[in-house]
Amino acid sequence: MKMDAATQKFCLQWNDFKGIVTSALYNLRNDEDFVDVTLCCEGRQIKAHRMMLSACSPYFKEVLKGNPCQHPVFFLKDVSYFDISSIIEFIYTGEVNVGQSNLSSFLKTAEMLQVKGLANQDKDRKVERIMAMMDL
Template sequence: MANKYSLKWNSHHDDTFHTLQSLKDREMFVDVTLSCNGQLLKAHKIVLCASSSYFERILFRDGGGHPVVHFYGVEPGILQMLLSFMYSGQVEVPSADLEKLINLADNLEVKGLKAEKSKAGKPDVPAALDGSFDAGKHKLASSAFENPNIPQKVPRLNSALGAVASSSSSGGLGNASPKFE
């Protein structure tokens, strides 16, 4: 009988996510763009899908290419903080932005920040927060993010904030058309 050896890379998870963060920072191998108030944030589908069941659903539905996810009524800084959390598992948030970040994370079903409903029907504090967050004030804010100025031919999503569009092969965003099935 042949001996077997177990090889282990002790810092595998940390090294992998540091590399993904570095690739994002250098915009290498990014394959999805988040559009928010004219600001474009590039990311990796694999990180978004691993962190959010919402992104997993909409990016699976898109089918391929380099989709653009448009966010209406979301502050770019809040989305950037959420992306940082998704890539590193932690983020520093000013107290004035905490509720906005948690609401966005809840709408996008971000693991570790999504408030779970307790048996009493009240949202529990997300796992990533300490005792400083008042769960009684936490509400889903999807209606607060709806924008009446969005053209009616772009469908609004009930449970989230984005609409997916595929960019043209030339990389321009101007020719993007919403893609819903």
């Protein structure tokens, strides 16, 4: 069977695509470039990207879909700054270090916000991460 050169397809791949994109998102967050959501708790603010929050949390996705504001500000009652900043770190990098004394509160907040990889919907991976954090 003869293939016409015009119908031949080539697979092109970007080496280390995941690492480069992850690094770019992390840098966008740290530089606060294009941030479009502000989370407030304990009198402090954390800026983030609605796309990242929506991709990693069904809770944020639903809340943000229904919010027409260009840069919404959310006041998180009964959430510690440590917990939300650690969750944002997890969302942008896929990992976070949490001390044993903060673990319960952190996981409770992650559950409330339905953070993928930490919430009950993903129990097996959650247990693996907790064990890794505790070095069991």
